[in-house]
Amino acid sequence: MTTQGDEEPSLPLSPPYRIEIEALAVAMERSGTETNGVADHLDPARALGRVAIAAAGIGIFDWDLRTGVLAWDERLLEMFGYDRETFGGTIESFDAAVHPDDVPAVHRAIREAIETTGEYAAEYRVVRSDGVTRWVTARGLALPGPDGTAVRLLGAAFDSTAERDHEVRVARVLEAMPTAFFSVDTHWRFTYVNSSAEHLLQRSRDELLGQDLWDLFPEAVGSRFEKSYRLAVETGEPVNFDAYYPAPLDAWYEVHAWPTPDGLSVYFLDVTDRRRDAALAAAAARRAQLASTVAVELSETLEAEQAVGRLAKLVVPVLADWSVVTLVEAGEPRRGPRLRDVGSWHVDPGRRTLVERYATQRLASLTPQSFLSRAARTGEIVIVPGDATKSMLEVLVPGEASELLRRLDPGNAVVLPLRGRGRTVGVLSLFHDRGRPPLTDEDLQLAADVAGRAGLALDNARLYKEQLTLAEGLQRSLLTKPPSPDHLQIEVRYEPAAEAARVGGDWYDAFLQPDGATVLVIGDVVGHDVLAAAEMGQVRSILRGIAVATGGTPAQVLGTVDRAMRTLQTESIATAVVARLEQTPEDLAQHRTRVRWSNAGHPMPMLLHADGTVEPLKDGKPDPLLGIMPDAPRHETEVVLERDSTLLLYTDGLVERRDMSVRDGMARLEALLAELAPKDLGLAELCDELLTRVLPGRREDDVALVAVRLHPQDEPRPPEAGPVEVPPDVPDDPAAPEQQA
Numbered sequence: 001m002t003t004q005g006d007e008e009p010s011l012p013l014s015p016p017y018r019i020e021i022e023a024l025a026v027a028m029e030r031s032g033t034e035t036n037g038v039a040d041h042l043d044p045a046r047a048l049g050r051v052a053i054a055a056a057g058i059g060i061f062d063w064d065l066r067t068g069v070l071a072w073d074e075r076l077l078e079m080f081g082y083d084r085e086t087f088g089g090t091i092e093s094f095d096a097a098v099h100p101d102d103v104p105a106v107h108r109a110i111r112e113a114i115e116t117t118g119e120y121a122a123e124y125r126v127v128r129s130d131g132v133t134r135w136v137t138a139r140g141l142a143l144p145g146p147d148g149t150a151v152r153l154l155g156a157a158f159d160s161t162a163e164r165d166h167e168v169r170v171a172r173v174l175e176a177m178p179t180a181f182f183s184v185d186t187h188w189r190f191t192y193v194n195s196s197a198e199h200l201l202q203r204s205r206d207e208l209l210g211q212d213l214w215d216l217f218p219e220a221v222g223s224r225f226e227k228s229y230r231l232a233v234e235t236g237e238p239v240n241f242d243a244y245y246p247a248p249l250d251a252w253y254e255v256h257a258w259p260t261p262d263g264l265s266v267y268f269l270d271v272t273d274r275r276r277d278a279a280l281a282a283a284a285a286r287r288a289q290l291a292s293t294v295a296v297e298l299s300e301t302l303e304a305e306q307a308v309g310r311l312a313k314l315v316v317p318v319l320a321d322w323s324v325v326t327l328v329e330a331g332e333p334r335r336g337p338r339l340r341d342v343g344s345w346h347v348d349p350g351r352r353t354l355v356e357r358y359a360t361q362r363l364a365s366l367t368p369q370s371f372l373s374r375a376a377r378t379g380e381i382v383i384v385p386g387d388a389t390k391s392m393l394e395v396l397v398p399g400e401a402s403e404l405l406r407r408l409d410p411g412n413a414v415v416l417p418l419r420g421r422g423r424t425v426g427v428l429s430l431f432h433d434r435g436r437p438p439l440t441d442e443d444l445q446l447a448a449d450v451a452g453r454a455g456l457a458l459d460n461a462r463l464y465k466e467q468l469t470l471a472e473g474l475q476r477s478l479l480t481k482p483p484s485p486d487h488l489q490i491e492v493r494y495e496p497a498a499e500a501a502r503v504g505g506d507w508y509d510a511f512l513q514p515d516g517a518t519v520l521v522i523g524d525v526v527g528h529d530v531l532a533a534a535e536m537g538q539v540r541s542i543l544r545g546i547a548v549a550t551g552g553t554p555a556q557v558l559g560t561v562d563r564a565m566r567t568l569q570t571e572s573i574a575t576a577v578v579a580r581l582e583q584t585p586e587d588l589a590q591h592r593t594r595v596r597w598s599n600a601g602h603p604m605p606m607l608l609h610a611d612g613t614v615e616p617l618k619d620g621k622p623d624p625l626l627g628i629m630p631d632a633p634r635h636e637t638e639v640v641l642e643r644d645s646t647l648l649l650y651t652d653g654l655v656e657r658r659d660m661s662v663r664d665g666m667a668r669l670e671a672l673l674a675e676l677a678p679k680d681l682g683l684a685e686l687c688d689e690l691l692t693r694v695l696p697g698r699r700e701d702d703v704a705l706v707a708v709r710l711h712p713q714d715e716p717r718p719p720e721a722g723p724v725e726v727p728p729d730v731p732d733d734p735a736a737p738e739q740q741a
Contacts, residue, residue, distance in 0.1 A: 061140070063091065063153040065114065070094060079136065079159055081128030099125035099133065113142045114150045123160065135161040180270075185263040186233075188213045200270055202248065219246050225255070229266075232259050242271065290318045290450065308418070308426055309343035311454050319439065319447050320430035322346035322408070324359045327426050327458070328376050328418075337376060339363050339427070351408070358404040365401035372427055375415040379424045381448060383438075388413040388431065412438040416451040420459025428454065482510035482706070485518055487713045488581065489721035491683045493691060493705040497653075505532035505574065506651040506702035507540050513551045513580070516731045520706050521547075522602065522649035523576035535572040539565065539626065543576070554578035554598035555634035558623075562600075562630040573627040575602035577649055581708065587640075593710055595647060596638045601625035603652055603662060606670060610644035612677035614670050646683065646709045648673070653701035654694055669694065682720045683709045 059076025063069070070089050072080075077087055080097045087093055095103055102124035113120035120140035127133050140155020180197035184190055190208040198204055203216070214221050224243035232239045238258035245251060252275045257266040312325045325343040341359040346352045366372060371392070375382045384391050388410040396402045411434035418426035428451050432438065439447060482490040490510045505525025512518055521543060525536040542564050547557045557578050565572060579597035587594060597605065597617065601624060605617040621635050641647065655665025669690075676689060687707055695703065711718055 058156045058158045060156050061154070065151050065153065066145075076157060079134070079157065080126055081130060081132075086129075097126050097128070099127050101125075110153065113140065113153065117142045117144045117148070117150045120153060120155055134159055180268050181266065182208070183260070183263060183265045184213055188263075190216075191263065197268075200249075200251070200253075200268070217245070228255070229257055229264055232257050233264055242275075290314065290446065308454060308458060311428065311450070312343035313345040315428070315430065315447070315450060316345045317347040319443060319450070321348075321433040321436060322351070322355050322410075322431050324355070324362075324429045324431075325426060325454075326363075326372065326376075326429070328424050337424075339372070339376060354404060354408060358401060358408060361399070361401040361404060362396070365397040365399050367395045367397065370395040371413075371415045372429060375417045375427050376424055379417045379419055381417070381444070382415040384413040384415070387411065409434060411436065414439060414444070414447065416447055418451050418455035418458055420455045420462070423459075425455050425458040425462065480509070483512055483518070483727070484722050484725040485512060485516075486724050486726075487711045487717060487721075488518055489683050489709045489711060489718075490518075490520075491687050491705075491707045493687050493703070495653075495691060495695065495703040497702050505536040506653060506704040507536050508649070508704040508706040509540060509544060510706055510708075511544060511548065512726055512730045513548060514730065515551055517551075518581040518708070519547055519554075519557075520579045520581070520647070520649055520708060521576065522605075522651060522704060522706055523574055524602070524651045524704075525572050525574040535570065536574070538568075538570055539572055539574050539576075542568070543578070547578070553636060554580050554596055555636040558598050558600050558626065559634045562626050562632075562634075565627050566630045570627070573625055574600070575625050575652075576600045577602045577605060579605065579647065579649065581641075581647075588713070591643050591713065593641045594638055595641055596636050598634050598636045599623060600634075603650065603655060603666060606648040606650075606673060607639065607641070608646040608648065608673050608677060610642050612674065614673045614677070615639075616666065616670060641710055643710050643712045646686070646707060648705070648707045650706075651702065651704045653703035654690075654705065656701070657696065683707055684720070 057075065059079050060073045061076055062071045064071075068090060070091055070093065072082075072087065072089075077083055080087075080094075082093070082097070098106055106122045106124050109120055109122040112118070118141075120138070120142065122138045124136060124138075125133050126136050136157050137160040138155055138157035140153055142150040143152040143154060145151035180200045181192075181194045182190060182197045182201075183192045190211055190213065193201070193205050193208045198208070201208065201217075208216065214226070217225075220226050223245075224241055225245070228239045228241050228243075231237075236259050238256065240254075240256050242252060242254050245253065251270050251272045253268045254271045255266060255268045257264055259265075308325045308327060312323045315323050323345055324341055327340045327342050329338045329340060341363060344352075344355045344359040346355045363372075371382045371384055374380075389405060389408075392405055392410075392413070393402055396405065408431070410431040413429065413431045416428045416430070417424045418428060428447070430439070430447060482492050484490065492508050492510065494506070494508065505523075505527050507521075507523050507525075509521035509523075510518065521540075523536070523539065523543075525532050525539055527535070539561070543557065543561045546552070546560045546564065550556065550560065552560065558576065577597055577599050579595050581593055581595050583593045599619045599622070601622065604619065607615045607617055609615065617637065617639060619635065619637055623634050624632050650669075652662055652665075655669055656662045657665070660668075672690065672693060676686060681689060687705060691703070691705070709721075711721060717724065
């Protein structure tokens with residue numbers, strides 16, 4: 001029994017020596033043994049027992065309650081610091097050695113044992129004559145006389161100072177450490193609780209010790225706590241886990257529990273703040289990731305609807321449970337801007353169709369006082385007041401949209417304008433389901449930042465579209481429709497770059513010279529911008545004018561153009577191929593045409609023969625680009641074309657890109673022409689198929705293409721070649737001999 005309630009808390013003791021008090025008393029009664037250890041005769045069993053008791057350091061006492069004589073053995077005398085002469089053999093001698101503070105508690109334990117003729121248990125301090133204080137643990141039994149009242153108190157005691165010191169040290173450590181600790185026995189009753197555990201569990205030791213864990217903390221039943229504790233006890237293995245305990249504790253705990261022979265020991269920490277900080281950090285990371293993702297996603301496309309359509313999905317669930325994105329487009333002056341929903345998303349896959357349907361119906365049902373209209377009109381953030389469903393129904397005309405809104409049932413909402421350069425280009429509507437709190441100031445700032453990025457992306461898309469339309473219009477205005485001379489079919493194609501700023505210097509041309517010869521031109525002014533397109537128009541006009549006015553050969557035309565550019569100080573540099581299709585009477589008779597060409601630093605033309613073979617038209621000697629060496633001589637090369645042959649001229653955008661050189665691209669084009677030859681495609685189909693197979697989805701450069709196919713002259717013009725269209729002052733094509741007869 002512990003007598004020092006004001007001392008350090010005592011841990012449950014598991015003494016190393018268990019004394020069978022009743023057996024000891026019976027043995028002493030039968031033998032009449034004097035407990036001073038001076039027995040005359042001991043049988044072997046009793047002798048062995050006494051040896052064991054002595055070896056364990058246990059002293060024996062016998063107090064005769066009738067005579068008052070208290071007998072101790074030698075070990076007990078030594079423990080208390082007495083000898084035979086100094087020990088008086090009375091209870092007063094015992095009291096004199098016990099620490100004064102412990103005497104009342106020891107007397108209570110003795111009195112209770114005597115009154116009940118039951119067990120005696122005490123733990124107390126002994127102050128020896130040499131001044132040393134020791135702890136003693138005593139156990140005993142009160143024996144009744146014939147009348148049933150106690151006549152003797154037999155027992156034993158041992159020095160428990162070492163154990164007590166160890167327990168005190170452990171208790172001091174447990175009390176001093178900031179980590180909460182408690183232990184429970186095998187019946188789940190609290191056996192120890194340190195001060196930190198008292199604080200975290202919001203209960204005192206007196207309320208906890210000896211009480212059932214599950215009764216005091218019913219919310220733990222069936223929770224992670226109970227499952228983990230029982231698992232540790234069943235398996236004998238420690239467990240570690242984090243778990244939340246609801247009000248009144250309302251906290252998250254990090255728990256480490258391990259089983260012991262006496263029950264379960266538990267260390268635990270309140271990690272609520274840590275988890276909250278981690279949650280805040282995770283939320284901040286999600287917000288930062290959202291801002292980054294929006295910037296990347298919206299910059300990947302310059303198609304306005306694609307850009308904002310992605311936004312509706314990006315903001316869910318970080319900023320909303322569901323959202324709708326609206327474009328604001330120019331409308332009629334009297335009716336104001338036109339609104340068009342282009343994207344929606346819901347965090348719940350099962351409700352996305354519902355949101356999508358609502359987005360298709362709501363605009364037609366909005367009144368002029370709607371929150372959406374206000375945000376689009378004022379360019380300011382609009383927070384829907386009160387209950388979002390109720391407030392929004394007040395600005396919706398009754399119908400399908402209002403019924404859909406009731407099913408969606410948002411608890412709160414906010415509408416943000418998407419601002420471009422001085423104008424509102426869209427609106428982002430964010431909705432929260434019931435139970436989710438409104439956006440915090442920090443979240444609202446993030447939403448405004450996202451809306452700003454989206455507005456700028458929308459405005460960029462608008463400017464891009466305008467610039468692309470302007471550039472393409474300029475480019476195409478300079479590229480005229482080709483002629484359709486008899487038995488020649490000419491097809492032209494022009495594909496602008498994917499970026500509006502790269503529209504520039506590629507051009508094609510096809511026209512007739514005064515003598516009736518057909519001239520094909522392909523060229524590329526250095527540069528990829530609107531200025532290059534303007535310079536291209538100038539060079540193209542110069543070349544066309546010189547070729548028609550002089551009727552010169554390809555080399556003569558290119559030489560004259562080069563010198564004219566110097567005289568006009570155009571400062572342009574360009575590549576070009578000029579090819580002239582001509583026919584002598586002998587060629588006419590043999591059903592063939594000659595093509596003569598001159599190349600100013602341009603990719604070589606491709607010739608697809610009637611038999612399906614492909615021939616790159618190589619130059620004998622390369623000539624410089626236009627605008628570099630105006631006085632350099634120009635060379636020509638000539639080849640004879642059979643009927644049904646196809647001549648293809650193209651710019652480098654068809655055969656060059658960042659991951660492919662011009663040489664590799666030309667080899668690829670040659671192989672593709674050979675692959676398509678057996679398909680017997682019409683000329684228009686051939687051009688389209690080439691562009692489809694060769695061009696990437698996002699083109700880095702303009703592509704111009706001009707192709708001519710020679711149809712038989714002794715047969716009617718094929719329908720796919722279209723009607724004959726030539727200038728009125730150009731002579732007719734010479735008829736075939738059989739047609740002249």
